[in-house]
Amino acid sequence: MNTVELLKKGARDLAWFVKGVMGEDAYDKYKAHHESRHPGADATPVLTEREFWRDQTDRQDTNPQGRCC
Numbered sequence: 001m002n003t004v005e006l007l008k009k010g011a012r013d014l015a016w017f018v019k020g021v022m023g024e025d026a027y028d029k030y031k032a033h034h035e036s037r038h039p040g041a042d043a044t045p046v047l048t049e050r051e052f053w054r055d056q057t058d059r060q061d062t063n064p065q066g067r068c069c
Helices: 003-022 026-037 049-062
Strands: none
16 A cells, blocks of 8 residues: 555544544444344334434433533
C-alpha cells in the first residue's frame, strides 16, 4: 500500500471507531440483529431509521440513565 491508501484506510478506521463510540452505528446493529432474529417473509417489519431513532429517544426519555447530554 502506498501512503495515500494508508491514510485513507486510517481515516475510514477512525471514522468507524468514532461512530461506534458515539452510537451512530446503533441502527445498523439493530437491522443486523432484527434480520438474524426475524428471518423470512412472516417477520415483523424493520423500523425505518427515523422510526428507530424516535423510539430510541423516547426510551431514553422514559428511562433516563447516565449520559452526557
